[in-house]
Amino acid sequence: MDSQKNENLLNLALDTPEAERERSLELNVGFDTVEKTWEVIVKYHGSLQKLAGRGIIVEELIAGYAILTVPESEMDILAETEQIEYVEKPKRLFFSGLAGNSASCYAPGSQLFGSLTGKGVLVAVIDSGISYWNQDFRKADGTTRILYLWDQVLGREFDSVQINEALAAGSRQQAQQIVPSIDTTGHGTAVAGIAAGGGGTGGIAYAGVARESDLLIVRLGTPRAESFPRTTELMRALTYAVNKAIELQMPVAINLSFGNTYGAHNGTSLLERFLDNASEIGRSVVCVGSGNEGASGGHVGGNVAVTRSVDIFDRSVTGNMTRVELVVGDYETGVNIQLWKEYTDRYAVILVSPTGSYLIVDTDRPGKQTFQLEETEILLYNGEPAPYLTSQEIYFDLLPTANGRYVNSGVWTFLLEPIETVTGNYTFYLPSGTVRNAQTRFVRPTPDVTLTIPSTASKVITVGAYDPVYESYADFSGRGYLYQEQVNSRTSDSFVKPDLVAPGVGVAAPNRDGGYSTVTGTSFATPFVTGAAALLMQWGIVEGNDPYLYGEKVKAYLRKGAQPIRGETQYPNSRVGYGALCVEGSLPG
Secondary structure, eight states, X not given: OOOTTBOHHHHHHHTXXXXXXXXSSSTTTTEETTTTEEEEEEEEOSOOGGGGGGTOEEEEOSTTEEEEEEEGGGTHHHHHOTTEEEEEOOOBOEEOOOOOTTTTTOXXXXXXXXXXXXXXXXXXXXXXXXXXXXXXXXXXXXXXXEEEEEETTTTEEEEHHHHHHHHTTSSHHHHHHHSOOOOSSSHHHHHHHHHHOOOGGGOGGGOOTTTTOEEEEEEOOOSSTTOOOBHHHHHHHHHHHHHHHHHHTOOEEEEEOEEBOOSOSSSOSHHHHHHHHHTTSSSEEXXXXXXXXXXXXXXXXXXXXXXXXXXXXXXXXXXXXXXXEEEEOTTOSOEEEEEEEETTOEEEEEEEOTTSOEEEEXXXXXXXXXXXXXXXXXXXXXXXXXXXXXXXXXXXXXXXXXXXXXXXXXXXXXXXXXXXOSSOEEEEEOSOGGGSOTTXXXXXXXOSSOOOBTTTOTTSEEEEEEETTTTEXXXXXXXXXXXXXXXXXXXXXXXXXXXXXXXXXXXXXXXXXXXXXXXXXXXXXXXXXXHHHHHHHIIIIISSSOTXXXXXXXXXXXXXXXXXOTTOOSSSBTTTBTOBOOHHHHSOO
């Protein structure tokens, strides 16, 4: 019996044999195949310590959230535990990477550049790690600006004393004997350099925004070699950063440059709620990239009230239906599709294979159903509303059959036939473009509401990207909700996303080898705003001009100071929010 305390994806995973889950991109995430345990995220009240007697490991976070490691045989006990309010499985996270200080009204030679440097403010970068020996992250005397480096991969924390000992060792190889933490991709090093690099070998022209701030670095762990970090690693990292800032009695600007596409994208998942709660602890600001899904073809939305007659290969399945076509590229080992709709709406869903075989989905039957079309097995899960969610999810997981290797390529068609509708709204999401074949995409995608999660959290500062050379919106940048036509009839400006944009095309950033490279993506737009938040907190909190300049107040000032973007005529909008980052214009007075 499925538990209504569990999210839909977790219920489907628990209903599916392990051998079948292993063929899915998402269902086995969070399961340890050796220990036969599940790692899950829970929202709870009271105490969970009695679970320890059942062999469950409880890792308490902040604000009533915890990560549990649960033997597979004990998963049912979570539904029976009164203190547990809701349970989610982890999701994979994807980094949002594909000459900005001047464009952001903060450049060498300006009065502002000389007076505000981030001094006294902590910049926390939660990412792929950092090349700590890079000159960009050292003081003038050669010692490190990194106060703490927590490497989740190694399971070790290094402080500034240990890092300075490593720097004094001589060569990089000798340094790694003392502090063996490395940034294997260079992503985190680039992000940290844009937010707070000192210029290093490139000189002051290559300095980051908050070039004298202290640094707190978390290298996100990966559960298995060559795998992606998960949402649980992010929640641990955010808890660590917030608690460290309180311990150090410092304001903190936290940078998150990654996300995923699974969820309703409306702030209701435990991860989104956790970020909102965490952002209210201490004197903090959390900046999150909007993702690079704007032009990836991974989302389509609309209204089934707009209907038209359709035919399927000249067969008899016709009627007033809305047609959504999905191209599945060659050699896909699995594709999952989320269909989100209003629970008040009823309509039939017909899935048509590339050769014209089809199945009619009973959307009124909750739980798991299994089908086969051609050489593709289809796992279907009809969800129900949850304690934090009014929408209904219909989840499709397309897998090769047991004897096959790939999902059938070609055009798969979803037909939506209205039966009884109130709003008629629907929206489809594919996995992140990072893990899809480039050919796998919707035929007529919808670019709006393509923010990645957790940039959809209400209280974070959501950052999109623009091209500073052409002063134009970057089409890959994730788009949010329209201010005038809010999804789900929202009217509050809290749901305007992104909040603003920053340079995210052709940005010069330090690389892991000590030089500089050009980078593109919302990953690299976000640290401009993180650094800007640190400057505002220096002016307000450290220098005593406004001791309450953190959280939503920083967001309000950055929105107010944002500048117009070429080609955008109305603000805020779903592409650039309130406009382009301008540090000078964001300072009061």
